Amino acid sequence: MTSTSILKKSGSTKDMNGARSRSAGHKSKGRVGNRVFNDLLKLKPLASVVEFDEQVDLLLQGIGAQPTLSKLGATEVAILASYVSVVDFTIGDLIVSSSELPTWIGILLKGKMSTMQDGKEIHEHEVGSVIGVETLFGNETRGHHIVGQTKGYIAVITMGTLLSLCEQAPHLAIFLIRSFGSKHLESIANNPREHSQLKWNTVTADVLDMVNEWIGSTFRPTEMGADVADDLIERMQFHTFDPDEPLLDRLSTDDYVCFVVSGTVQLCTNGVRVQRVSTGEVIWSARFFDRSLCIHDVVGESAGILAGIHFKAIEELATSNVHLALALLRMLGIDAAKNAAGLFGIPPVEPTALKEASGSHHRASAVEVFYAQKLKQLESEDDAAPQLLRRSPELSMDGEAVDGESATPPGMLRKGLSSSQLAAASERLEAYRDHSRLLESKAHIRQLEDEVWRLKKANAELLVQLEQAKSRHGGWFAQAADHPDAPRTPRVDTQEVVRLRGANSQLRKEVEAARGGDHLQLLEELQKKNNEYAKRVLDLESQVLKNEASMQELAEARLVVIRKEDEKRAEIERILEVKEETIRKLEHKFLSERNKWTQEAGALNKALSGLRRQYNDAKAGASKLDRQLGRSVQALGEELFVVENENRDLRRDLQHMRVATKCMGIAFLMRKCLKQRSLDHLSELRELEAQAHAEKLSKEKRQHEAQLRSLQSELAQLKHERKEHKDVVSAITSELNVLRVQETDLRAMLHEQTLQINMLEADLAKQRVAGRAQLAHAERQAAMEAQRVQNLRKKLAATASMANEMQSKVVRTAEVEAAFGCLLRTDPVSCAFQPMASRQNTPARSSQSRGGTPSQSRGVRTL
Numbered sequence: 001m002t003s004t005s006i007l008k009k010s011g012s013t014k015d016m017n018g019a020r021s022r023s024a025g026h027k028s029k030g031r032v033g034n035r036v037f038n039d040l041l042k043l044k045p046l047a048s049v050v051e052f053d054e055q056v057d058l059l060l061q062g063i064g065a066q067p068t069l070s071k072l073g074a075t076e077v078a079i080l081a082s083y084v085s086v087v088d089f090t091i092g093d094l095i096v097s098s099s100e101l102p103t104w105i106g107i108l109l110k111g112k113m114s115t116m117q118d119g120k121e122i123h124e125h126e127v128g129s130v131i132g133v134e135t136l137f138g139n140e141t142r143g144h145h146i147v148g149q150t151k152g153y154i155a156v157i158t159m160g161t162l163l164s165l166c167e168q169a170p171h172l173a174i175f176l177i178r179s180f181g182s183k184h185l186e187s188i189a190n191n192p193r194e195h196s197q198l199k200w201n202t203v204t205a206d207v208l209d210m211v212n213e214w215i216g217s218t219f220r221p222t223e224m225g226a227d228v229a230d231d232l233i234e235r236m237q238f239h240t241f242d243p244d245e246p247l248l249d250r251l252s253t254d255d256y257v258c259f260v261v262s263g264t265v266q267l268c269t270n271g272v273r274v275q276r277v278s279t280g281e282v283i284w285s286a287r288f289f290d291r292s293l294c295i296h297d298v299v300g301e302s303a304g305i306l307a308g309i310h311f312k313a314i315e316e317l318a319t320s321n322v323h324l325a326l327a328l329l330r331m332l333g334i335d336a337a338k339n340a341a342g343l344f345g346i347p348p349v350e351p352t353a354l355k356e357a358s359g360s361h362h363r364a365s366a367v368e369v370f371y372a373q374k375l376k377q378l379e380s381e382d383d384a385a386p387q388l389l390r391r392s393p394e395l396s397m398d399g400e401a402v403d404g405e406s407a408t409p410p411g412m413l414r415k416g417l418s419s420s421q422l423a424a425a426s427e428r429l430e431a432y433r434d435h436s437r438l439l440e441s442k443a444h445i446r447q448l449e450d451e452v453w454r455l456k457k458a459n460a461e462l463l464v465q466l467e468q469a470k471s472r473h474g475g476w477f478a479q480a481a482d483h484p485d486a487p488r489t490p491r492v493d494t495q496e497v498v499r500l501r502g503a504n505s506q507l508r509k510e511v512e513a514a515r516g517g518d519h520l521q522l523l524e525e526l527q528k529k530n531n532e533y534a535k536r537v538l539d540l541e542s543q544v545l546k547n548e549a550s551m552q553e554l555a556e557a558r559l560v561v562i563r564k565e566d567e568k569r570a571e572i573e574r575i576l577e578v579k580e581e582t583i584r585k586l587e588h589k590f591l592s593e594r595n596k597w598t599q600e601a602g603a604l605n606k607a608l609s610g611l612r613r614q615y616n617d618a619k620a621g622a623s624k625l626d627r628q629l630g631r632s633v634q635a636l637g638e639e640l641f642v643v644e645n646e647n648r649d650l651r652r653d654l655q656h657m658r659v660a661t662k663c664m665g666i667a668f669l670m671r672k673c674l675k676q677r678s679l680d681h682l683s684e685l686r687e688l689e690a691q692a693h694a695e696k697l698s699k700e701k702r703q704h705e706a707q708l709r710s711l712q713s714e715l716a717q718l719k720h721e722r723k724e725h726k727d728v729v730s731a732i733t734s735e736l737n738v739l740r741v742q743e744t745d746l747r748a749m750l751h752e753q754t755l756q757i758n759m760l761e762a763d764l765a766k767q768r769v770a771g772r773a774q775l776a777h778a779e780r781q782a783a784m785e786a787q788r789v790q791n792l793r794k795k796l797a798a799t800a801s802m803a804n805e806m807q808s809k810v811v812r813t814a815e816v817e818a819a820f821g822c823l824l825r826t827d828p829v830s831c832a833f834q835p836m837a838s839r840q841n842t843p844a845r846s847s848q849s850r851g852g853t854p855s856q857s858r859g860v861r862t863l
Helices: 016-026 037-041 052-064 074-081 133-137 159-168 170-189 205-218 228-235 311-320 322-341 354-358 363-379 384-390 419-481 495-514 517-670 676-825 828-832 836-849 854-862
Strands: 085-089 094-096 104-110 113-117 120-125 145-148 152-158 236-241 246-248 256-262 265-269 272-277 297-300 304-310
Touching (some): 052 074, 052 085, 052 104, 159 170, 205 228, 228 322
Antiparallel strands (some): 085 152, 094 145
């Protein structure tokens, strides 16, 4: 990420009064900052103030303190480090001001921050806290601001960078979105008001045709593949609705995003229809990003089909069909997130350190240290239970935990607790221990990966040493494949040369004996040629001796090289056998670990099925209570109807009695004189009867009122029981979500290990192919050396043939000289003119004058 620094000093703002009041007590510790982060973020991109390695270390510290993000591995942390920007802050820096809408999310890596309101500190943020979730995903402004309390660092990821991460690493981006936005969704879902839930229908042939037509027009199967429709229909749910049918409530807790496949729906606010959603549009895409549409209810306008897809299904789809997952993400929330972000204006960030992150094996050690510390903390006995319960908000039963805060009251594990509270606490502790065992298995797998990587590195070093040995020995290393069976260069036989030398000396003597007369010049020329031939023979003989010595030395050097290479090859084969044995052991260990994980996954599935059964039972109990409440209300209405009928009859009787009393009074007045006394007695009697009847009516009324109060108390008790059942159902739902997350992590981990084993096998096959190629190259070099030896042998044979030719020439020269000498001694013309005495004495004189003897002359004559 190449950009300039954002840390500039700004002028006074409206929200700086609280920052100055908070920082007044820190003037002696250092300078008071007055930087406004959000204003600077709108102007220019961010720049990290630390190097990449230090950035990864800081992220590991901050993520380790954040329970949800602590599930990320070393590779994911390195990728995230190449996208976020680490910015420093100091005392009094205004991080988030009130009445503003930041376009970034921050993770506190080091130091502390405070939430200020009216100059007072209302909350303190520790390491691992997430800043800006409500403003970015909830589209809400807050009435307070956040100020730096000490010096520290915060990792900032903007909405533009988050969108870029969706294209480069969609699985990680979805995990971050769910991790940052889930708490806001839970706070909305915890509202006790009733909400409507969709009942998904079975897909019929007509519905399937309409869905295929909608998919073909929306997702372009020609670009993404022919199996787009099958993938979507397999992961989607469908609902056919009627006009004026209530579909979705704004307080619904369904984690589904809905598409209008056919028909139209209306968005309503307090019963007033404010917006129409037509075919092909998305409903509630913003609930996962900015919550901007969650003030509306959804009601059907015309008959049609509604399709829904769970966000978990999109997360799984990111591993099988990335293009389709990205298309869904763009439809579901990226546009809404852009609209909610407002003026972010930040270009996408190129992942410059992504390649470095993929190869940083040394980062796994820091993660392993973190897991080891967490496991050591888990193994503590008495004092660890409250801490473990407080540090696992994602596993809490009530679903109200917040990052860095206690999910359980501090005095929960003291004396005087109820059995249900202790049972819930023990269940949460057991669930956290299961999660820690999974973390331990993950750390063990990383150790195995490091061991395999170390073995591969050692193998690569051996190959480098082999190449160095080849370069040191040069071309003679290729004779290793030839071995000692290669033929040696034979010694040249010099007896022929010695014989040629003797014949030469004899010829020289005869030439000296025959020298004289006119033929002296011819003899001298022949002697010069003879000397030249002798010199050439000597040169050839010395050259042959030198060649013989060099060939002997080369043969000995070759044998030494062959022995060394045989020893080295044996050592390499032994090391490779050891490595292969180690790899086989690691594979066996991995298979055993995978079997153990499979068993644990089976156990988790069993526990999940048990929780599902409990959830179904609780749901059935809630429906049964609803039916009982309905029957009770109906019986109460019937009793109220009976009481009203009785009151109506009593009023009618009283009216009749009043009419009768008036008639009797008239009669008494007509007979006043005759029955005065009787009338007095009768009037008293009627008064007594009326008083008794009124008392009877008042008594019956009090009885009915008591019955009504008892029925109302029963109704309130039934409502309270229904609320408790709803709480139990929500707790079981949260446990189910945790188990689903764990199951997904386990499956992803198994998939990663399978891919790594396949990569190791592929590397081993590549190494074997490379070894075979090197052996073939050595064989070709040996063949070339054999060809060179054969050429040298041919040259020696040519030299021998030249020596033979020279020898034949010398022999012919000797024969010519001998023949010439015979002609000189047996000339008949010279013998005819000499007298007998002179003929008899001439040879002796000639021989004595030349210094010879008679025997020598006879020998010459004989020749």
